[in-house]
Amino acid sequence: MVDIGTGLVALGASLALGLSAIASAIAEQSIGTAAVGAMAEKEELFGKGLILTVIPESLVIFGLVVAILIIGLASH
Numbered sequence: 001m002v003d004i005g006t007g008l009v010a011l012g013a014s015l016a017l018g019l020s021a022i023a024s025a026i027a028e029q030s031i032g033t034a035a036v037g038a039m040a041e042k043e044e045l046f047g048k049g050l051i052l053t054v055i056p057e058s059l060v061i062f063g064l065v066v067a068i069l070i071i072g073l074a075s076h
Contacts, residue, residue, distance in 0.1 A: 009074040013067040020063025027056040 035049030 005074070009070060013070045016066040016070060017060075017063045020059045020066075024056045024059040027059070028053060031056065 032053050035045075035053055038045045039049050
């Protein structure tokens with residue numbers, strides 16, 4: 001039988017990862033739209049646009065690290 005604490009730890013870890021992924025998707029949507037518009041006008045901006053669309057993905061990596069820390073600290 002699993003106690004309530006284990007379920008709450010799993011819920012906290014899933015919220016940390018899921019909400020950071022949703023926030024990253026919202027940010028990437030607006031950045032991607034602006035980057036495509038800028039590249040349509042000037043093709044030289046492809047590199048900058050690519051870098052700017054990848055930056056929000058670091059939020060998901062931070063969310064994954066927090067989820068792993070939550071699970072790791074709860075096992076002690």
